[in-house]
Amino acid sequence: xxxxxAIGAMALLSAVALFANGTTETxxxxxxxxxxxxxxxxxxxxxxxxxxxxxxxxxxxxxGFEIDLANKIGEKIxxxxxxxDFVGVTAKTRGxxxxxxxxxxxxxxxxxxxxxxxxxxxxDIYYVDSVAVMVxxxxxxxxxxxxxxxxxxxxxxxxxxxxxxxxxxxxxxxxKYSEFAxxxxxxxxxxxxxxxxxxxxxxxxxxxxxxxxxxxxERFAPQQYGAAVKKGNAALLKVINDTIEELKASxxxxxxxxxxxxx
Amino acid sequence: xxxxxxxxxxxxxxxxxxxxxxxxxIAGISIGLSFVFGAILGIGRQMGKGIFxxxxxxxIECVRNxxxxxxxxxFRFTMPTYIGNYKIQNKPVASAILAMxxxxxxxxxxxxxxxxxxxxxxxxxxxxxxxxxxxQTLIHIILPQAVRNILVPMVGQFVTCIKDTSFCAxxxxxxxxxxxxxxxxxxxxxxxxxxxxxxxxxxxxxxNILLMHVxxxxxxxxx
Numbered sequence: 001x002x003x004x005x006a007i008g009a010m011a012l013l014s015a016v017a018l019f020a021n022g023t024t025e026t027x028x029x030x031x032x033x034x035x036x037x038x039x040x041x042x043x044x045x046x047x048x049x050x051x052x053x054x055x056x057x058x059x060x061x062x063x064g065f066e067i068d069l070a071n072k073i074g075e076k077i078x079x080x081x082x083x084x085d086f087v088g089v090t091a092k093t094r095g096x097x098x099x100x101x102x103x104x105x106x107x108x109x110x111x112x113x114x115x116x117x118x119x120x121x122x123x124d125i126y127y128v129d130s131v132a133v134m135v136x137x138x139x140x141x142x143x144x145x146x147x148x149x150x151x152x153x154x155x156x157x158x159x160x161x162x163x164x165x166x167x168x169x170x171x172x173x174x175x176k177y178s179e180f181a182x183x184x185x186x187x188x189x190x191x192x193x194x195x196x197x198x199x200x201x202x203x204x205x206x207x208x209x210x211x212x213x214x215x216x217x218e219r220f221a222p223q224q225y226g227a228a229v230k231k232g233n234a235a236l237l238k239v240i241n242d243t244i245e246e247l248k249a250s251x252x253x254x255x256x257x258x259x260x261x262x263x
Numbered sequence: 264x265x266x267x268x269x270x271x272x273x274x275x276x277x278x279x280x281x282x283x284x285x286x287x288x289i290a291g292i293s294i295g296l297s298f299v300f301g302a303i304l305g306i307g308r309q310m311g312k313g314i315f316x317x318x319x320x321x322x323i324e325c326v327r328n329x330x331x332x333x334x335x336x337x338f339r340f341t342m343p344t345y346i347g348n349y350k351i352q353n354k355p356v357a358s359a360i361l362a363m364x365x366x367x368x369x370x371x372x373x374x375x376x377x378x379x380x381x382x383x384x385x386x387x388x389x390x391x392x393x394x395x396x397x398x399q400t401l402i403h404i405i406l407p408q409a410v411r412n413i414l415v416p417m418v419g420q421f422v423t424c425i426k427d428t429s430f431c432a433x434x435x436x437x438x439x440x441x442x443x444x445x446x447x448x449x450x451x452x453x454x455x456x457x458x459x460x461x462x463x464x465x466x467x468x469x470x471n472i473l474l475m476h477v478x479x480x481x482x483x484x485x486x
Contacts, residue, residue: 047435047441047445047448048444048445048447048448049448050448050449054445054448054449055437055445057270057274057275057277057278057442057445057446058274060281087355087435088435088437088441089435090433090435092433093339093340093433093434093435096340097340100340100341182444182447182448183448184444184447184448184450184456185447187450187451187453187456188453188456188457191452191453192453207448207449208451209451210451210452
């Protein structure tokens with residue numbers, strides 16, 4: 001019986017590996033040509049981050065600054081009114097879905113880091129954000145230093161924890177962390193007193209501001225958002241970079257950010 | 264303060280019901296397919312011979328001892344998106360249904376095997392003495408009795424299946440749980456989130472209680 005189970009497990013694994021290998025392609029055409037041939041540009045986006053990528057519950061369509069940007073990139077490849085397939089991703093799924101080839105690109109509040117550059121190719125930066133910390137007014141924290149020994153709520157697989165750690169070392173304080181899957185959960189944890197502070201990128205944090213909360217004055221670790229493509233996908237990366245460059249030069253990128261209250 | 268700001272209650276409910284529709288769609292198809300596969304596997308494990316019996320047993324043991332989330336992620340990430348130069352859209356919903364079916368059919372198989380086991384051996388012998396073949400005995404004598412015995416655990420498994428679709432939120436499928444998360448994206452206060460979770464919980468509860476009652480009514484035949 002043991003032998004049978006071992007053989008079965010091996011068969012299962014090799015079947016999975018076979019499926020994974022099935023996604024590699026050999027044609028000499030570039031990725032951009034393939035998107036043109038297909039007529040559909042597949043983009044990974046956030047569905048639960050207001051102003052960047054958020055599913056409008058009335059229309060069921062995603063909208064936000066990053067969605068607008070993806071549309072501009074789509075226009076550059078496919079012409080006016082491009083057909084774009086937006087696939088909802090999370091911090092956990094965006095990487096693997098690029099690797100399997102399901103997504104052509106990811107535009108989903110993806111902070112560019114050296115470590116991530118080893119796995120995926122990133123475009124030029126289209127948005128710079130910084131990390132900020134939200135606390136309850138009633139707790140009486142006035143600066144980052146006051147958080148010594150306190151628990152900070154951060155998102156899973158995000159870069160926030162690292163930047164907080166660096167800043168804490170500089171200030172000579174120690175912090176405890178509590179990781180959550182989604183931002184609303186962190187806000188609830190803050191409201192209910194399970195954590196003392198909520199830390200994430202400022203633009204996201206702004207979506208959760210209300211009267212009983214305040215932001216600490218410190219801003220640190222500039223977070224640079226870039227679009228990501230599969231490693232080695234130079235053709236698509238160039239189109240994305242060209243688009244961002246043109247939007248920056250014409251001032252339209254700033255306008256798009258203003259539209260979504262990001263400036 | 265409006266408890267659902269920036270939304271209204273009807274907007275929230277409609278969006279949740281859209282999620283429920285997806286939940287029931289995934290669960291419904293998975294349950295239907297699982298019932299067919301599960302019956303084949305369960306009967307195969309109990310009565311099959313040789314290699315077929317081994318395959319059924321291996322499948323059930325492998326699948327039952329791994330978590331559902333693993334299957335949902337594995338199918339989402341490993342289903343082929345390219346065949347040659349053609350891009351086949353990996354439909355997230357299809358991969359979720361497949362994962363749920365693979366998982367649930369192993370559970371259904373064990374329930375059916377349990378049902379078959381519950382029929383006394385004498386029934387087989389009695390049928391044989393009357394000249395029934397094995398398959399005739401199974402279809403006309405054993406299964407009708409077994410079905411009555413497995414009804415309760417089977418409905419329980421289907422209820423579990425409906426609840427399990429909430430795992431699909433992890434891979435971003437717009438079912439009830441995912442839609443709850445999306446609405447939560449614009450909520451700022453703990454009270455709002457708690458009320459929202461309560462509504463979602465109530466919807467799951469209502470659907471499953473309804474399923475239990477309907478199935479009990481349907482099968483409560485005098486015998």
